Amino acid sequence: MTTTSSAVQTTGLPFPRTEYERRQQRVFEAMERANLDALFVTACGHVQYLVGYHGFGSYFMPFPLILVPGQKPTFVVREYSLSNVRLESCVEEIVTYREQFDFAPVCAxxxxxxxxxxxxxxxxLGCWNLAPADVSALQAQLPDMEFADATRLVATEAAVKTEMELEAMRIAMEMTDVAVRTFQQSLREGITEAELAANIDREVEEAGGVVRAAWGTLLFGQRTKDSHGSPKQNPIRNNEPAFMELAGLKNGYACGLVRSAVLGRHAETEFLHDLSIEVLEAVISAIKPGATAGEVDAAGREVLKRHGRPEFLNHRVGYQTGINWVERGNISLEPGATDILEPNMTFHMPIILRGESGYLIGTSEHVVVTERGSEILSQTPHTLYRA
Incomplete structure (x- = not known):
């Protein structure tokens, strides 16, 4: 076990140290309201939100950030990743372990x-990066402690963005819009998904950003029946649909967007897309401070009920965004959800409908909740693009 308390380098931090201290203070206050004496933060996005480190080193061992009100945060990490954690986080107190069997004793x-x-x-407990075996090991090492589920605590605080965060998200969306325009302008008969993805990466890079099209969803023709799919050597033919869901990135913040197109005509997917626009616009109209996440979801489903097509939507209408594209345990715009929307929360609403033949086509917007409603971040229309 190694502990370091010396000053750390912070050249890898995207925001000032004071911004992370502000975030930590908000979490400390939330811990007091939840009657928690300590908090183990293990979800990568939540750790990055609080201290800057992206958490990639924890892909097979947990890296818990231990928060205790009135104390400096302690980061428990694998020794192998210590140099990265020092460079890319604002934590001064770092404790290391070497192997999985060391994890629980060192944390205890x-x-x-x-x-x-x-x-x-x-x-x-409801997030990624903490396995049941990890929980059992901690309980065995700390039998006198009471453990509680704090899945939503950091997520709820991180939902409301500062101006610094919103600026990062606006820049990320600018890169997403470059990707959308390239997607639309590149469509021609015979071009493959992989070729179009390469065009997107090149144009976004030339614009000074990052989008990583190969990690997103880019599908042509029959492959638009897949719920997700990275680009392949699959060409588009005349009278076929195309679908993309990609996100620009800035300082770890992702701004995803769904856009669809048709090369020529394709009656079924054109009908689905028209319906998805109606659903999306109803969802956007329902977003405002004081509304619940469930009410927003219901507004979209009501459109499909009126059309007699409720089965076309088989997923939630949206989710909280910020660091990473999505984090398990964050606010979800789903049936019955009771989370209350507040100004400066951000959400992505992908309205993707599955038709009778299995095609998955739709559109989305990424919004900021404002004092009176919402602001759409993208500058590209959510209408169907016809090439």
């Missing part, structure tokens, strides 16, 4: 140093 020792015997610890 870090907790005991805070004098928290018999206290209540929150775990992100």
């Amino acid at each position: 020792a870090a907790v005991r140093r805070f004098g928290l015997r018999g206290r209540r610890i929150g775990l992100e």
Whole structure:
């Protein structure tokens, strides 16, 4: 086990240290309201939100950020990743372990140093990066502690963006819009998904951004029946649909967008797209401070009920965005959800409908909740593009 308390380099931080301190303070206040004496933050997006480190080193071992009100954060990480964590986080107190079997004993020792015997610890049980075996090991090492589910605690605080965060998201969306325009302008008979993806990456890079089209969804023709799919050597033919869902990136913040097109004519997907626009616009109209996530979802489903097509939508109408494209445990615009929308929350609403023949086509918008409604971030229309 290694502990470092010396000043850390912060050249990898996208925001000032004071911004991370502000975020941590908000979480400390939320912990007090939840009656938590300590919090283990393990979801990569939540860790990045609080200290800057992207968490990639934790792909097979948890890297918990231990938060205790009134104390400096302690980061428990794999020794192999220590140099990256020092460079890319604002944490001064770093404790290391080498192998999986060291994880729980080292975490327990870090907790005991805070004098928290018999206290209540929150775990992100509903997020990625914390396996049931990790939880069991922690409970075995800390039998006198009470563990509680704190899945939504950081997510709820991170939902409301600062102007710094919104600026990063606006820049990310500018790159997404470059990707959309390239997608539309590149469509011609015979071009493959992979070739179009390469065009997108090149144009976005020339614009000074990052989009990584190969990691997103880009599909032509019959492959638009797949719910997700990276670009392949699949050419588009005349009278076939095309579908993309990509996100520009800035400082870890992703702004995803769905756009669809038809080369020539394709009656079924054109009908689906017209319906998706109507659903999307109803969802956007329902977004405002004080509305619940469930009410927003219901507004979209009501459109499909009126058309007698409720089965066309088999997923939620949207989700909270920010660091990473999406994080498990964040606010979801789904049936019955009770989360209340606030100004400066951001959401992506992909309205993708499955038709009777299996085609998946739709559109989306990425919005910021404002004092009176919402602001659409994209500058590209959500109408169907016809090439």
